Amino acid sequence: DILNLQVYYPWEFLSSSPCRTVVFPLMTSGITYWVIKSLQQLDICSSCINSYTLLVSPRLLFTIFSFILDYSVYRLAPSWEADPWKALVLLAGSYVTLVFYTRTFTNTLEGLLFALLMVLVSSRKPNGNLAEPTSGPLIGIVTTAGFFNRPTFLAFALMPLLYWAGFIVDSQRSIKTVINHFLKLVLCACFTAIVFIMADTFYFTSVGLDNLYNIKKNSLFDIIGQLNEKMIVTPFNFLSYNLNPHNLALHGSHPRVTHFTVNGMMLFGIMHVLAIGAGCKMLKQYICQLIRVKSYYHASSGLVVHSQGKPTLLLFYFVPLAFLSLFSHQEPRFLIPLILPLVLFSTSQNRAMKWKYVIVIFNMLGALLFGCLHQGGLIPCLFRLEQLVHAPESSNHPRHYTLLFAHTYMPPRSLLNIKKRDTHIEVIDMAGSEEETLCQTVEQQANDFTCSDCHVFVIIPGTVRATITKCGISFLNETLIFPHLSMEDPPHIPFLFSGNWRSQLGLYILQLGRD
Numbered sequence: 455d456i457l458n459l460q461v462y463y464p465w466e467f468l469s470s471s472p473c474r475t476v477v478f479p480l481m482t483s484g485i486t487y488w489v490i491k492s493l494q495q496l497d498i499c500s501s502c503i504n505s506y507t508l509l510v511s512p513r514l515l516f517t518i519f520s521f522i523l524d525y526s527v528y529r530l531a532p533s534w535e536a537d538p539w540k541a542l543v544l545l546a547g548s549y550v551t552l553v554f555y556t557r558t559f560t561n562t563l564e565g566l567l568f569a570l571l572m573v574l575v576s577s578r579k580p581n582g583n584l585a586e587p588t589s590g591p592l593i594g595i596v597t598t599a600g601f602f603n604r605p606t607f608l609a610f611a612l613m614p615l616l617y618w619a620g621f622i623v624d625s626q627r628s629i630k631t632v633i634n635h636f637l638k639l640v641l642c643a644c645f646t647a648i649v650f651i652m653a654d655t656f657y658f659t660s661v662g663l664d665n666l667y668n669i670k671k672n673s674l675f676d677i678i679g680q681l682n683e684k685m686i687v688t689p690f691n692f693l694s695y696n697l698n699p700h701n702l703a704l705h706g707s708h709p710r711v712t713h714f715t716v717n718g719m720m721l722f723g724i725m726h727v728l729a730i731g732a733g734c735k736m737l738k739q740y741i742c743q744l745i746r747v748k749s750y751y752h753a754s755s756g757l758v759v760h761s762q763g764k765p766t767l768l769l770f771y772f773v774p775l776a777f778l779s780l781f782s783h784q785e786p787r788f789l790i791p792l793i794l795p796l797v798l799f800s801t802s803q804n805r806a807m808k809w810k811y812v813i814v815i816f817n818m819l820g821a822l823l824f825g826c827l828h829q830g831g832l833i834p835c836l837f838r839l840e841q842l843v844h845a846p847e848s849s850n851h852p853r854h855y856t857l858l859f860a861h862t863y864m865p866p867r868s869l870l871n872i873k874k875r876d877t878h879i880e881v882i883d884m885a886g887s888e889e890e891t892l893c894q895t896v897e898q899q900a901n902d903f904t905c906s907d908c909h910v911f912v913i914i915p916g917t918v919r920a921t922i923t924k925c926g927i928s929f930l931n932e933t934l935i936f937p938h939l940s941m942e943d944p945p946h947i948p949f950l951f952s953g954n955w956r957s958q959l960g961l962y963i964l965q966l967g968r969d
Contacts, residue, residue, distance in 0.1 A: 473692040486511035520555040526569035549820035565791035567600040575618035590639030598646040609777035723816040770795035831938025831961030893925035910966035916957040928967035
C-alpha cells in the first residue's frame with residue numbers, strides 16, 4: 455500500500471472477511487517502508503527501495519523492539535529469585551530470541567506484549583520490596599492491543615491478569631479502591647478496542663491506502679456513515695474462523711499433545727524438560743497435601759509458600775500451553791512468547807547452569823537449522839531475481855518474465871520490487887504440486903509461443919531436481935543457491951555423503967529453454 459508494490463494479500467487481510475488488524479503492520483513494517491520511501495523522494499538515497507531494504511528494514515525495527523524482552527527479564531528476575539545477568543545470558547543465547555524475535559511475526563509482537571504485561575503486573579520492585587499495584591489503564595491497553603494482534607493473547611494474559619487481580623484485592627482494604635482499579639482497566643480496554651475497530655474499519659472499507667485520497671475529499675459525515683455501515687472487529691472474525699474444525703484442517707491438523715511433546719522441545723530443549731519435571735513434582739506435592747490435610751485452603755496455602763519450583767511461574771508457562779493445545783492446528787512459533795517465564799524459571803535456583811553445555815549445543819544447532827538452513831535459499835533467490843527482472847533493457851520492448859516456484863514456502867512477492875502497474879512479470883506459486891501437475895505446467899510454459907521475448911524461470915529445491923528432469927524439458931542455464939533445506943522434501947541421507955551433497959541442500963533457479 456505504501457510503496458505501491460505488487461503483493462499477495464493473505465486471506466486474513468482480504469476486505470471480505472478480515473481476520474487480522476492492520477494497525478500493527480502499519481505501525482511496524484509500514485513505518486520503515488514510509489521512511490525508505492521518504493529518503494528516496496528526498497534524493498537522500500537514490501535507490502533506497504530494493505529487495506534488501508524491503509527485507510532488512512522491518513527486521514531491524516523488530517530487532518530493536520526485541521530488547522523489550524531483555525528489559526523485562528532484567529526487571530523481573532529479582533522478583534522470582536533469579537540472577538538477572540544469568541537470565542539475560544540464557545535469553546540472549548536462545549535461538550528463539552535470535553531467529554524468531556528478529557523476524558516480523560505476529561507471534562513476536564505477542565511475546566513482547568506478554569513481556570510488558572508481566573512487568574506491569576509484577577508485585578515487586580527490582581530491589582525485592584513490594585510495589586504499589588500498577589494502575590489498570592496500562593494493563594487494559596496492553597491486553598486489548600495483544601488481543602487485536604492475536605486473539606490467542608488471552609491465553610497468555612489470563613495468569614498475569616489473575617495475578618494482578620489477586621494482588622489488588624490483597625493490597626487494598628477499601629472495596630471502592632478495588633472497583634476503581636478494575637473500572638479504569640475496563641474503560642481503557644474499551645477505548646483501545648474502539649481505536650482498533652475504527653482503524654480496521656477505515657482501512658478495509660476503503661480497500662487499503664490507495665483510496666484514502668478519495669475519502670479525504672468526502673465530508674466528515676460521509677466518512678462516519680461509511681464506517682458505521684460495516685464495523686469490522688477482526689478478532690471476532692478470527693475466532694469464528696478458527697473455532698471451525700474444518701477451517702483448521704485446511705491449514706493442517708496435529709495431535710493435541712504436539713505442543714507438549716514436540717514443539718516445546720523443539721523451541722526450548724532442556725528448559726522445557728525442566729519445567730515439566732518441576733510441574734510433575736509440584737502436582738505430586740499438591741496431591742499428597744490434599745490427602746494429608748483436612749482443609750483444602752491450608753493445602754493451597756502450603757503449596758504456594760513451601761512448594762519448590764515457583765508454582766506461579768510454572769502456571770505462567772503451562773496455562774497458555776494448555777489453552778493453545780485445545781486447537782488442532784499447532785505450530786512451534788505459537789509458543790515463542792513463553793520464553794520469558796521459562797527463562798526466569800530456569801535461572802531461579804540455578805537450574806539451567808547444570809545443563810549449560812547442552813543448552814549451548816542445542817541453541818547452536820537450532821540457530822543453524824532455523825536461521826540458516828530452513829528455506830534458506832528462498833530470500834537470496836528473490837534478491838537475484840529482483841536484479842534480473844529490473845536489469846536495463848537492450849531494446850524498447852520490455853521482456854516478459856515468468857517466475858514459477860514449486861516445493862518452496864510461499865515467495866514474498868514484495869521482495870521482487872514490482873510496481874502495481876507493471877504487467878511484464880508473472881509469479882506462479884505451485885506450492886507442493888504433484889509431479890504430473892508440475893510437469894504439465896512447465897511444458898505449457900515451454901510451448902507457449904504467443905510471447906516472442908519471454909523468459910521462464912523455475913525455482914525448485916535440489917531434492918526435486920530429478921523430478922523436473924523427468925519432464926523432458928531442456929534448460930538454458932541453472933543456478934544453485936546454497937544452503938537451502940526443505941523439510942517438506944527432505945534430502946536423501948545417502949546423497950548427503952556423496953559428491954552431490956550440495957545439490958541436496960540447495961535451491962535451483964532453472965531458465966527454461968524454448969524450442
